[in-house]
Amino acid sequence: MKEKSSVTIFVDDELKPVAELQTPVQFELDTTRLTDGQHTLRIVSRDPSGKEGIRIIPFEVRNGPAIAIEGIKENAVVDGKVPIMVNAYGKGDQKNFLIIGSETPQSIPFWIFLILIGFVAWAAYYLITSAAIPLDK
Template sequence: MTKDSSKIFLFVDDDSVPIAELDTPIVFDLDTKKLTDGEHILKIVSQSPTGREGIRNISFTVANGPAIRIEGLKNKDVVDGTVSLMINAYDKGNQKSFIITGSETPQTIPFWIWIIIILFIGWALYYEVTSANIQ
């Protein structure tokens, strides 16, 4: 590269050693598989050819592990007695093929759907009874 391009140093979290030292412009692939799941900060330090520095911090969350889905208990719920839980954990696989087995969590039917179904059946029965009386 030429001396008239800026240099960038990439740091993850509070590491004192950069994960990369690159001349700009560049495309960099950040491999998040080497990071633990959770919150991280990417710190980008740029150095211009004149020696001036710029810093930018970008917060991001890594979620490489299997996704966990739970139904029957929400964060900060108040519960009593026995609580029935439906728990599923599924992985994204290898990004090149889609894993269908276990990737969807079965869910119970929401109560408002039951209400709509009951109302529709009630209306259908009412319609049937009133139209039978007219003939």
């Protein structure tokens, strides 16, 4: 029987591997045990002759509650008092979605007001010019 290659899977800089498996393999990474933020998946492979290969895959975990912020952007230059709205909500799990609190209220964009003002001005113009046309009987 032909020997198979093996893979050893590490997360971040841990010395203890998450798994040591024979290839081909399907592996399920449980990110619920990781903190939110940047991580790396390091896969070390060994073929039957003893040669090694390595692959490093950076990824980001975001299991915690989602955080939505309105009123300030990253690396913004601000002065004075800045009104900021913060909303945080959980996503539930892969079986249940939490709808309560998952919508973040947002202010109305200024271009909506411009469209509304333009429509009202056009409607007023249309009504005035339509009323000014004499109707012959």
